[in-house]
Every structure is written in C-alpha cells, then in structure tokens.
Amino acid sequence: MPNSNKLTIIASLLIIIFTNSVTSNYDDSFNEELFIKPLPSGHVSAHFQFTTIWNIPKETKYLEHSHLFPRGLAVIIDRHNIDELHISLTEGLWRYKTWGYPVVDAGPGTEIYAWFNENVKNVDQEWKGLTNALSGLLCASLNFVDSANSMSPAFSFRPLGVNSKPYNTSQLRYSSLPREIVCTENLTPFKKLLPCDSKKGLSTLLNSAYIHNTNYHSVGIHVRLICANSACTKTSIELKQTITLVYDNMIDYNQDWSIRKLFGMGLQGSCPLATLSNIYIDTSTNNTVHIYQLTPKPGDVIVSLRGGQRHEIAVYDVKKFTKNGLFSITAVHSKSRTTSINYPAILSANRYVVGFGQEKGSLVTKLYNNHWQAIDVVLLENIPWYLSVYLHTIKITRNEENIEPLVVKYSPGKERLQPYYLELIIRLPAHSVTKFSIEMDYLFLKWQEYPPDANHGFYMGPAIITAYLPIARNYTGLPIDGSTITSSFNASRPGYLVQLRTETILISLPTPDFSMPYNVICLACTAVALAFGPLHNISTKRLVLKIIKTDWKGKIILAIKAKLFGDKTKQD
Numbered sequence: 001m002p003n004s005n006k007l008t009i010i011a012s013l014l015i016i017i018f019t020n021s022v023t024s025n026y027d028d029s030f031n032e033e034l035f036i037k038p039l040p041s042g043h044v045s046a047h048f049q050f051t052t053i054w055n056i057p058k059e060t061k062y063l064e065h066s067h068l069f070p071r072g073l074a075v076i077i078d079r080h081n082i083d084e085l086h087i088s089l090t091e092g093l094w095r096y097k098t099w100g101y102p103v104v105d106a107g108p109g110t111e112i113y114a115w116f117n118e119n120v121k122n123v124d125q126e127w128k129g130l131t132n133a134l135s136g137l138l139c140a141s142l143n144f145v146d147s148a149n150s151m152s153p154a155f156s157f158r159p160l161g162v163n164s165k166p167y168n169t170s171q172l173r174y175s176s177l178p179r180e181i182v183c184t185e186n187l188t189p190f191k192k193l194l195p196c197d198s199k200k201g202l203s204t205l206l207n208s209a210y211i212h213n214t215n216y217h218s219v220g221i222h223v224r225l226i227c228a229n230s231a232c233t234k235t236s237i238e239l240k241q242t243i244t245l246v247y248d249n250m251i252d253y254n255q256d257w258s259i260r261k262l263f264g265m266g267l268q269g270s271c272p273l274a275t276l277s278n279i280y281i282d283t284s285t286n287n288t289v290h291i292y293q294l295t296p297k298p299g300d301v302i303v304s305l306r307g308g309q310r311h312e313i314a315v316y317d318v319k320k321f322t323k324n325g326l327f328s329i330t331a332v333h334s335k336s337r338t339t340s341i342n343y344p345a346i347l348s349a350n351r352y353v354v355g356f357g358q359e360k361g362s363l364v365t366k367l368y369n370n371h372w373q374a375i376d377v378v379l380l381e382n383i384p385w386y387l388s389v390y391l392h393t394i395k396i397t398r399n400e401e402n403i404e405p406l407v408v409k410y411s412p413g414k415e416r417l418q419p420y421y422l423e424l425i426i427r428l429p430a431h432s433v434t435k436f437s438i439e440m441d442y443l444f445l446k447w448q449e450y451p452p453d454a455n456h457g458f459y460m461g462p463a464i465i466t467a468y469l470p471i472a473r474n475y476t477g478l479p480i481d482g483s484t485i486t487s488s489f490n491a492s493r494p495g496y497l498v499q500l501r502t503e504t505i506l507i508s509l510p511t512p513d514f515s516m517p518y519n520v521i522c523l524a525c526t527a528v529a530l531a532f533g534p535l536h537n538i539s540t541k542r543l544v545l546k547i548i549k550t551d552w553k554g555k556i557i558l559a560i561k562a563k564l565f566g567d568k569t570k571q572d
C-alpha cells in the first residue's frame with residue numbers, strides 16, 4: 001500500500017509540473033538573422049542579429065521566471081531598474097567612408113550606456129552596481145567604469161524605447177573604455193545568453209578563430225522597452241544581440257566567398273526555438289562592382305526601396321535549406337573586381353592629435369559632409385580628466401572661415417572625479433570639411449596611476465557624431481520601430497539616425513623615468529651581491545695558522561711505507 005501511495009504522489013506531482021509548464025504562457029519569441037553585404041571596397045560584412053522579444057511588463061514578479069530571455073540579464077535589469085541598456089565590445093575601426101554605415105554603430109573598445117528608470121534616485125550608485133554585475137556576466141573589465149569616466153550627455157543620446165514620461169538625461173550614464181577589446185572570453189558568455197547557446201542555429205557559425213582574424217568585429221547587447229501593441233498600452237522587453245564582422249576578401253585572387261570560408265563551417269540547422277531564421281544577402285553591388293552568382297539559388301529575392309535607394313536582397317530560409325543536411329552559400333565571381341568609383345558615405349569623420357612633446361597638444365576632429373544640403377550634427381567629445389582642455393581655444397573652421405556652433409555645452413573635468421564633457425551642435429555646410437580643434441595640456445599623474453606599461457600611452461575614447469541623415473544612401477540601420485532586419489526593408493523615414501564613432505587616440509603623457517629606480521635597484525643589488533661573499537667568508541671563518549712538522553726521518557719512513565703498501569697508505 002505505501003508503495004502505491006508514493007507512486008500516486010509522484011505521478012500527481014509530475015502531472016502538476018507538466019501542466020504548469022504547459023499552461024504557463026511565456027509569450028516570448030526569438031529570431032535569428034544574418035545579413036551579408038559585399039562592400040564596394042572588396043570587403044564582405046556580416047551582421048548577426050539575435051532578437052528576443054518578451055511580452056511582459058518590466059516588473060519583478062515577471063522578470064524572475066524567464067524562458068527564452070537570458071535570466072542573468074533579466075535579474076540585472078530588474079535589480080538596477082534599467083529602462084534601456086546598450087553595450088558594445090569592438091575591435092577595429094569601422095571605415096564609414098569606404099564601408100558605408102553599419103547596422104549598429106560601435107566605437108573601438110568597450111562602450112556602455114544605460115537609461116535608468118525615473119524612480120532610481122541614486123543613479124551613480126546603480127550605475128556602479130550595474131557595470132560590476134555586467135563585468136561578471138560578460139567577462140569584460142566593465143568594473144573599471146566609474147564616475148571619473150562616465151557622463152550624461154544632453155543631446156547625443158535619446159531613449160530608443162518607449163517612455164511614459166519625458167526623459168531626463170540625469171537618468172543616463174555613458175562611458176567608454178577604449179583599451180578593452182573583445183576576445184574569446186567575451187564571446188562565450190555572449191553565446192550563453194542565446195536560447196540555443198552555440199549548439200544550433202546561426203550561432204554555430206560564431207567560431208572565435210574566424211571572428212578574431214577579421215578587420216573589424218563588434219559584439220553588442222541592446223535592451224529596450226518596445227510597444228507590445230499598436231496603441232502602445234502595453235510594453236515588451238526587446239533584447240538584440242548583435243555581432244558585426246568585416247572580412248577582407250581582397251587578399252584572395254578570385255574574391256569568391258562562402259559561408260564555409262567566412263566562418264569555417266557550414267550551417268547544420270536552425271535554432272528550433274527561433275520563429276525566424278533567415279540569411280539575407282544584399283546583392284545590390286552585383287553588376288556594378290562585382291559580378292557573381294550565388295549557389296544554391298536563394299529561396300526568394302526581394303526588393304527594398306528605402307530613402308530613394310534600391311536594394312536587391314536574396315533571402316535564404318535556414319529552416320528550409322538545412323533540411324537535407326549541411327548548407328553553405330557560395331558566391332562565385334565570374335569576373336575579377338572592377339575598380340569603380342567608390343562614392344564615399346555622405347557623412348564621415350576622423351580625429352587626431354597634433355603637436356609635439358609631452359606637455360601640450362591639440363585635438364582635431366574633422367567632419368566631412370558629402371551631401372548637397374547642410375547637415376546638423378551633434379559632436380560629443382569625451383576627454384579624460386588627465387587632459388585638461390581650454391574652452392576658449394575651440395576653433396571650428398571651414399577653409400579658414402570660422403563657423404559658430406549652434407549650441408555649446410561644456411562642463412569642466414575634475415581631477416580623478418569626472419571627465420571633461422563637451423557637446424556641440426554644428427551645422428555642416430554642403431560639400432564641406434569642417435575642422436574642430438581644441439588645445440589641451442597633458443597632466444603629470446601620480447606614479448601609482450600609471451599602468452604597468454606606462455610608456456605605451458593612454459587611450460582616449462572616441463568622439464561621437466550624431467546626425468539625422470536626409471537620405472538612406474549606404475545606410476543599413478534598423479528603423480527605431482523595428483526589431484528585426486526584416487523591418488528595415490522598405491522602411492523609408494524622414495531621417496536616418498547615425499552615430500559615427502571616431503578613432504580612439506593614443507596619447508603619451510609625461511611619464512616619470514620608471515627605469516631609474518630599476519637601475520638603482522639593479523646597481524645596488526649587484527654591489528651588495530659582490531661584497532657579500534667575501535665579507536661573509538671573512539667574518540664567519542676563523543684564521544688559524546697551520547704548522548707543518550716534517551723532518552727528514554719521517555719523510556723516509558713515509559716513502560718506504562708508500563713503496564710497500566701502495567697508494568692506500570699514502571692516502572692515509
């Protein structure tokens with residue numbers, strides 16, 4: 001009897017668990033997409049996007065039980081009451097002039113910014129907690145983010161998600177760590193956040209050996225709140241995990257590329273949890289820059305008209321194509337690349353430092369507008385506290401002619417407490433090169449503040465240039481109301497938001513001669529070592545006179561003994 005009782009209890013428990021898991025409706029979805037674009041410069045860019053949408057209000061009781069959404073991230077969002085979070089880990093520089101615009105902009109190094117809920121009172125404390133938690137989640141050194149390298153820019157960032165109240169930038173924090181780079185140890189935790197991990201689906205293509213030898217690679221995590229219905233009475237949480245790669249395809253003679261060549265392996269199947277699992281190839285440069293055939297033939301070819309630009313896109317549904325096993329897409333060129341005129345992107349920028357010596361310098365940012373209209377841009381300069389800049393030295397010129405900025409927002413840095421924050425709104429005239437420059441002094445730090453390789457120099461984070469482009473030429477970004485790459489097809493809008501990031505700059509600050517103490521130590525040690533032996537020898541040994549008594553009789557006896565008994569006695 002007790003046995004059967006136990007069985008019924010177990011059975012009923014199982015039934016309860018089973019029915020629970022079936023009835024509890026998680027109401028979430030996952031999409032995986034890969035967008036490949038052969039660039040006019042001969043490079044090939046590949047952009048992975050994994051989108052998880054979770055239709056729940058952002059409240060603790062819902063966030064505790066996740067299904068497709070990574071629980072580790074859900075807990076962090078809940079704990080720190082975040083409305084929006086953007087992290088990117090990037091190696092390499094996106095070349096806007098020759099590659100156009102990426103789907104997601106990211107500056108070299110690590111960049112993070114977050115919008116905290118308006119109920120968060122002590123934003124700085126939550127920011128510190130958030131970056132520490134994320135550094136554990138992503139194995140990145142985000143714990144180096146503190147108030148000395150964080151700021152709340154007034155114009156450059158707007159919440160990308162829905163907001164019930166007008167936003168207040170006091171809830172925003174932005175920071176960049178230009179020295180942090182992405183590597184394998186960041187990729188593994190990134191893949192762990194995906195519902196299928198790296199077991200199945202497009203994420204199986206993310207092999208570190210084929211990612212870290214690209215010209216540019218960027219890993220991004222973007223969380224925001226979006227409207228759950230058209231009236232926007234309910235919100236959902238959207239998580240976009242992105243990886244952008246740029247391969248140099250010019251080193252090969254025949255320029256052919258394939259999924260197997262780019263990622264080291266073919267695709268075995270789609271993630272079973274994914275609703276949409278697609279590969280898109282932008283074939284617009286076929287017949288102008290290259291001529292190639294795709295094998296196998298795409299399942300569908302769609303035309304996207306966006307902001308006056310026509311794009312032809314080949315679509316492969318991974319679910320269909322992997323039915324018969326391993327699958328790879330190959331582009332076979334019938335003619336080698338023709339050197340055509342590469343029209344540069346309409347807005348681009350670069351930054352450098354002029355001056356010599358280790359005391360003073362001048363920071364120069366050049367903004368290029370190739371459009372026939374004037375474009376208003378927001379320029380955010382993020383200058384670390386150890387480079388003191390002088391506001392009165394700002395010069396904005398175009399062919400020796402001064403340009404007045406429309407708005408200047410500045411807050412001076414404080415040593416070890418806050419960076420210099422400078423934000424300007426500048427109107428760039430049509431077809432122009434505008435030069436912004438500011439003078440700065442290099443500070444002499446305390447000796448403990450230098451990193452172990454002090455003579456390597458210090459990195460300065462990228463400047464951010466934000467603009468609304470009037471046309472979508474070379475633009476691949478998603479519209480603000482879209483979650484998947486599919487939503488960017490035919491998405492014509494009045495303006496196209498771009499945020500360009502400039503180069504990070506390596507500055508050699510005045511460095512004390514760290515080799516001096518080292519030399520002194522070496523010299524002193526050598527002298528001590530040389531002196532120690534004889535001194536020790538002399539001071540520990542007693543000098544005794546040794547008297548050797550030998551007369552001629554003894555010598556003879558010894559000699560005879562030696563003759564008679566051989567060597568043995570001689571030794572005795």
Ligand SMILES: *[C@@H]1O[C@H](CO)[C@@H](O)[C@H](O)[C@H]1NC(C)=O
Nearest residue numbers: 040097098099100343345474
């Ligand atoms: C930008 O787009 C134009 C027209 O679509 C194209 O001719 C040009 O090569 C593109 N430039 C870049 C840098 O992608």
Ligand SMILES: *[C@@H]1O[C@H](CO)[C@@H](O)[C@H](O)[C@H]1NC(C)=O
Nearest residue numbers: 120121166167168169170171
């Ligand atoms: C933004 O928040 C800060 C601090 O909470 C407050 O002082 C400021 O008035 C707010 N600004 C607006 C426009 O609401």
Ligand SMILES: *[C@@H]1O[C@H](CO)[C@@H](O)[C@H](O)[C@H]1NC(C)=O
Nearest residue numbers: 283286287291292293294314
């Ligand atoms: C590229 O153009 C050639 C010639 O017009 C055509 O045969 C080929 O199918 C095109 N390739 C793609 C991928 O559309």
Ligand SMILES: *[C@@H]1O[C@H](CO)[C@@H](O)[C@H](O)[C@H]1NC(C)=O
Nearest residue numbers: 302303304305486489490491
């Ligand atoms: C985009 O619009 C064009 C013209 O209206 C249409 O032919 C095309 O099918 C649309 N593409 C998509 C993906 O909806």
Ligand SMILES: *[C@@H]1O[C@H](CO)[C@@H](O)[C@H](O)[C@H]1NC(C)=O
Nearest residue numbers: 532533534535536537538541
């Ligand atoms: C120490 O002294 C002895 C003789 O007193 C000498 O043979 C030996 O080489 C000395 N050792 C050193 C390290 O100077």
